Amino acid sequence: MPALRCARMARLILAMGLSAAGCAPIGWTRVTLNHPLRPEDVAFITPGKTKWDEVMNRLGAPNQLSGTPTGVVANYYYYDGKYFGVDFGWPLNFVGPLSFAPHSMVLRNGGIGADTFQVAFDANGAVQYDGFSHASAASQFKSWPFEGYIP
Amino acid sequence: MTVFVCLLWMGLAMVGASGCAFSRGDLGTQFKDNAVSSIKKGRTTAAQVVALLGAPDSIKEINHQEVFHYYRYTVKHATFLVFTRVNIASDDLYVFFDQEGVVDQVMFGNRTNKLKFQSWPFGG
Numbered sequence: 643m644p645a646l647r648c649a650r651m652a653r654l655i656l657a658m659g660l661s662a663a664g665c666a667p668i669g670w671t672r673v674t675l676n677h678p679l680r681p682e683d684v685a686f687i688t689p690g691k692t693k694w695d696e697v698m699n700r701l702g703a704p705n706q707l708s709g710t711p712t713g714v715v716a717n718y719y720y721y722d723g724k725y726f727g728v729d730f731g732w733p734l735n736f737v738g739p740l741s742f743a744p745h746s747m748v749l750r751n752g753g754i755g756a757d758t759f760q761v762a763f764d765a766n767g768a769v770q771y772d773g774f775s776h777a778s779a780a781s782q783f784k785s786w787p788f789e790g791y792i793p
Numbered sequence: 794m795t796v797f798v799c800l801l802w803m804g805l806a807m808v809g810a811s812g813c814a815f816s817r818g819d820l821g822t823q824f825k826d827n828a829v830s831s832i833k834k835g836r837t838t839a840a841q842v843v844a845l846l847g848a849p850d851s852i853k854e855i856n857h858q859e860v861f862h863y864y865r866y867t868v869k870h871a872t873f874l875v876f877t878r879v880n881i882a883s884d885d886l887y888v889f890f891d892q893e894g895v896v897d898q899v900m901f902g903n904r905t906n907k908l909k910f911q912s913w914p915f916g917g
Contacts, residue, residue: 657842671877676904703885703902707862709855719883724914767854783914 667732670783671752675721676705679759679774687761687772694767710762713770718759722781725752752779755781814872815910821850821865824884829901832888837896841889849888858897861888867905873912882908 679701687697697716704716711777727750754785762770798882828845831837842861849869863886870879882904889898 666875669875669877670914671879673879673881675881675882677907678917698900701902702889702904703900705864705883705885705902707853707855707860707887709853714855 647678647726663676667729669727670728671723671725672725673721673725673754676719678720678722678757679718681774684759684761684772687769689769691760692769694763697761697763697769713762713764713767714740715760715762720757720759721754722757722778722779724783726783726785728785749785749787751784751787753780753782753784755779794831812872813874814870816868816870817844818868818870819865820867821863823865823905824863824886824903829886829899832896832899834896834898839890839894842896846886855889857892859890859894861890862886863888863903867908869908869910871910871912876912876914878911878914880908880911 648738685699686692686700694714705719706717708717710717727748729746729748731745731747741779756775757778758775760775761770761772766768803815824846831845832842837860839859846863851862853860854864864883866881866883868879868881870877883902884905885900885902887898887900888896889900891897
């Protein structure tokens with residue numbers, strides 16, 4: 643439960659960061675949680691051979707540890723949020739009487755991707771499996787928020 | 794030419810509306826190096842850990858061991874013109890105890906010390 647709370651809090655911080663994009667007529671915003679682990683950083687891990695101490699010494703303490711019936715699972719979080727927004731009505735601020743009428747035409751779009759690295763250990767501290775979540779595709783700068791060309 | 798001047802003014806106004814900003818936020822207090830290093834495997838008890846670091850943010854049971862988890866987050870935000878970047882990182886400290894309530898293992902991951910103020914949102 644605390645682990646779930648921790649993950650929720652991380653997502654909340656990301657969402658708050660994305661929503662604080664400011665009031666500029668156009669803007670690119672990027673929010674990241676932690677540094678990404680690269681495949682070469684974890685290449686030393688061999689399931690069945692690599693031990694708990696080696697993983698912890700090389701990667702540091704994980705963001706989340708969970709007990710499982712067969713051992714322990716460690717998660718190293720990496721979240722990446724990208725957000726783009728543009729106000730097409732903003733130039734009307736400079737067009738005489740129109741500037742006094744509502745004239746915003748804002749399109750915003752964003753996404754948060756995750757590439758969490760997970761490594762599971764058995765009761766003897768040997769790695770059972772490891773892998774990335776490979777869910778970072780959601781993180782893209784896009785302006786068009788609709789599914790098709792017509793809203 | 795008129796269009797160019799108009800665009801120039803609009804660009805300048807856009808820049809003025811956006812500007813530049815830096816902000817920072819912390820969730821939890823920074824771990825003191827001497828407090829973490831004074832936790833000794835096989836000697837320090839759970840009560841002493843709580844006296845040093847305060848109550849843990851969460852307590853887990855892993856492989857029949859009690860584990861204290863302390864964490865903190867730091868947020869660094871920078872905006873330059875129309876580009877904003879918010880970098881967040883966490884420090885995590887895990888203290889494992891044996892059946893007698895004495896420290897068995899200490900794991901510390903410091904990620905906030907490498908956290909930078911950046912505004913360029915593209916690339917890595």
